[in-house]
Amino acid sequence: MIRLKDKVVVITGGSSGIGLATAQRFVEEGAYVYITGRRQGELDKAVALIGRNVAAVQGDVSKQEDLDRLYAKVKAEKGRIDVLFANSGIIEHKTIDAVTMEHFDKTFDVNVRGLLFSVQKALPLMSSGASIILTSSIAGYKGMPAHGTYSATKAAVRSFARTWTLELKDRGIRVNTLSPGATDTPIIDGQVQTKEQAAALRANFAAAIPLGRLGRAEEIAAAALFLASDESSYVAGIELSVDGGLAQV
Ligand code: NAP
Numbered sequence: 001m002i003r004l005k006d007k008v009v010v011i012t013g014g015s016s017g018i019g020l021a022t023a024q025r026f027v028e029e030g031a032y033v034y035i036t037g038r039r040q041g042e043l044d045k046a047v048a049l050i051g052r053n054v055a056a057v058q059g060d061v062s063k064q065e066d067l068d069r070l071y072a073k074v075k076a077e078k079g080r081i082d083v084l085f086a087n088s089g090i091i092e093h094k095t096i097d098a099v100t101m102e103h104f105d106k107t108f109d110v111n112v113r114g115l116l117f118s119v120q121k122a123l124p125l126m127s128s129g130a131s132i133i134l135t136s137s138i139a140g141y142k143g144m145p146a147h148g149t150y151s152a153t154k155a156a157v158r159s160f161a162r163t164w165t166l167e168l169k170d171r172g173i174r175v176n177t178l179s180p181g182a183t184d185t186p187i188i189d190g191q192v193q194t195k196e197q198a199a200a201l202r203a204n205f206a207a208a209i210p211l212g213r214l215g216r217a218e219e220i221a222a223a224a225l226f227l228a229s230d231e232s233s234y235v236a237g238i239e240l241s242v243d244g245g246l247a248q249v
Contacts (some may be wrong), residue, residue, distance in 0.1 A: 003229040005030035008078045010070070012061050012118050013088030015042040017185030018135065020049070021217035022085060022224045027053045029225060034074055036061070036088070061088045061114030067121045074125060081125040083228040086118045087135040089153075093146040093191055104149055111153035116160065128172030133227045134161055136179045136239065138247035154179070158239050165237035174236045176227045181243025183215040210245030 009026050013019040014035025023033045023046065032053045037043050043056035057073055059066030074081060090110050094103050119132060126132075139147050140154030161177040168175060182188070182205035189198045206213050223242045226232050241247060 002030040003225060003231065004083070007031040007082040007228075008074070008080055009033045009083040009085065009228070010036070010074060010081055010122060011085040011087055012036045012114075013135075014085075015039065015046045015056070017187060018180060018183060018217045018220045018224075019085065019087045020046050022087070022221040023054060024050055025218065025221040025225055026083075026228065029229075031083070032078065034070070036070055060110075061118050062109040064117060067117055071121050071125060079125070080127065081122050081130065083131050083133070084119065084122045084126070085133045085135070085224060085228070086115045087133075088114060088118070089135060089137075089187075091147075091150045091187060091191060094149060095146045096148055099149060107149045107153055111150070112156045115157055119160075119164065123168075123173075126171070126173055129230075130173045131228050131232070132164070132168075132173060132175045133224055134158075134175065134177045136161075136177045138179050138181045138241055138243045140179065141239075142247045161239070162237055169236070174232070176232070176235060176237065177239040178220065178223055178227060179239050179241045179243070180220045181215060181241065181246040182209065183217060183220055185217055188214075205246075208246060209243070210249055213244065215242060215244055 004026055009031045011019045011023050014023045015037035023035050026033050027050055034055050036057050036059050038060050040058045047054055047056050057070045059070050092103055134157050136157040137154040139151040140158050158177045161175045164175040192198050220242050223240055
């Protein structure tokens with residue numbers, strides 16, 4: 001069954017990891033997908049990988065002019081958005097004693113401010129039946145050393161889904177949160193300095209996860225597909241955790 005036939009989708013942070021796997025899956029399911037990210041080279045590789053029904057728009061979600069340029073292009077080419085996957089995110093490990101104002105601003109600018117305006121500026125193109133999916137994290141409701149700022153941004157994201165569900169209900173737009181657990185993407189490597197440290201981080205996660213391994217980006221994409229499609233037509237305001245049980249037991 002093709003679940004997203006002729007749907008127009010925007011995926012922020014669609015050039016890598018979870019966003020890229022979701023873009024691939026959504027195109028397989030019949031959608032036309034716009035992907036964004038700051039690095040043009042990664043976007044070019046993603047477009048080549050996906051191969052059809054995809055367009056890349058370089059941009060930083062924390063920059064208003066980049067978001068305006070993204071949505072102006074979507075409006076000119078397609079005239080509407082059926083699904084928005086607000087997924088861009090960054091993490092920097094810092095314990096409370098090491099947090100700087102620069103680290104705080106950078107993390108909140110992308111994960112919270114960038115996500116909020118990604119949604120706000122998409123709304124004029126969205127109509128009844130549209131679905132908004134916000135990428136949070138199990139870190140938003142679980143304590144983890146050195147994750148304080150990141151986790152706070154993800155708790156904010158989850159909170160937005162509650163408010164926006166009520167604010168957008170009369171327009172027929174559903175808002176839900178998707179919270180991955182440890183998922184094997186480049187963001188894991190970016191949290192450490194060496195390959196050995198990355199392997200140790202993956203091993204530590206795997207040991208703590210009931211299913212005994214990290215998630216695959218494709219497994220998060222499958223949950224995004226559920227929230228994007230009419231299969232979730234009666235699902236609103238939830239947090240769907242996809243974490244191999246890490247934060248559930
Ligand atoms: P990833 O492979 O590093 O992908 C992150 C994506 O976001 C990239 O496309 C990146 O492209 C883009 N991005 C980052 N900053 C951006 C900005 N300012 N403007 C526009 N795009 C930006 O990581 P991922 O694991 O797929 O992460 C996707 C989301 O899942 C994030 O929100 C992350 O917090 C969340 N998450 C991940 C995990 C995990 O274990 N992997 C767990 C829980 C939640 P550029 O760098 O080129 O901009």
